[in-house]
Amino acid sequence: MKILALDTSSEHCSAALLLDGDVRQRLELAGQRHSQLLLPMVRSLLDEAGLPLGALDGVAVAVGPGSFTGLRIAVSAAQGLAFGAGLPVAGVGTLEALAWGLDAPIAVACVDARMGEIYFAACRREHGLLVTSVGPVVAPPSALPDLPVGDVIGGGNAFARYAEGLDGRWPRGLTRIDAGAITEARHVAALAAACHPGGFTAGPETLLPVYVRDKVALRVDER
Numbered sequence: 001m002k003i004l005a006l007d008t009s010s011e012h013c014s015a016a017l018l019l020d021g022d023v024r025q026r027l028e029l030a031g032q033r034h035s036q037l038l039l040p041m042v043r044s045l046l047d048e049a050g051l052p053l054g055a056l057d058g059v060a061v062a063v064g065p066g067s068f069t070g071l072r073i074a075v076s077a078a079q080g081l082a083f084g085a086g087l088p089v090a091g092v093g094t095l096e097a098l099a100w101g102l103d104a105p106i107a108v109a110c111v112d113a114r115m116g117e118i119y120f121a122a123c124r125r126e127h128g129l130l131v132t133s134v135g136p137v138v139a140p141p142s143a144l145p146d147l148p149v150g151d152v153i154g155g156g157n158a159f160a161r162y163a164e165g166l167d168g169r170w171p172r173g174l175t176r177i178d179a180g181a182i183t184e185a186r187h188v189a190a191l192a193a194a195c196h197p198g199g200f201t202a203g204p205e206t207l208l209p210v211y212v213r214d215k216v217a218l219r220v221d222e223r
Helices: 034-049 068-085 094-102 163-169 185-195
Strands: 002-007 012-019 022-029 058-064 089-093 106-114 117-126 129-139 153-155 176-178
Touching: 002 034, 002 068, 002 185, 012 034, 012 185, 022 034, 022 185, 034 068, 058 068, 058 094, 058 185, 068 089, 089 094, 089 185, 094 106, 094 117, 094 129, 094 153, 094 185, 129 185
Parallel strands: 002 058, 058 089, 106 153, 153 176
Antiparallel strands: 002 012, 012 022, 106 117, 117 129
16 A cells, blocks of 8 residues: 555654555654645655655545644645545544554553643554554543553653653553654554555545544633
């Protein structure tokens, strides 16, 4: 499969090209420049591979949860590219893609959702696929679900930003923590390919951001 994948769900912006098992990626700490960086990354990858967009088998995109504006940028870009080239699409959860990148039998993804809350999902690898057992949910550290039973690997920036709260919620701890793990387009591509071995079938009009939470900021009295 030849898959273009996009992710702008966090401070990072990335695009990846999966070509029959070989993956190439562009990744940059974007700040607020996702809309400026994403399409040039796509052009660079296609030019490097010597492929027109229409030669691909589909476009995969991280649909959330994450930055509300970031999710809309990637989803809109994926829709535009797919509509223009007549390609099918696949939406991939950002937490699932992060968990996939941890390459562990059991993984929990914890990403800072701001406002004192965390985006959380627990996933298992089974027969080469990723099964989400809990989530995605958003909650303060004290209200997060219990950890799965077994050797659990944790990943995501919430393990650094809410370290004390997570230690209190899960006093038994995790087998290993990678607080620097982020959702990357290469993981979005790999997970989409694993979930759709026969190829993508959805049309670009089906893509929707997954916000999980509909509140962008705290009111003055809440702060």
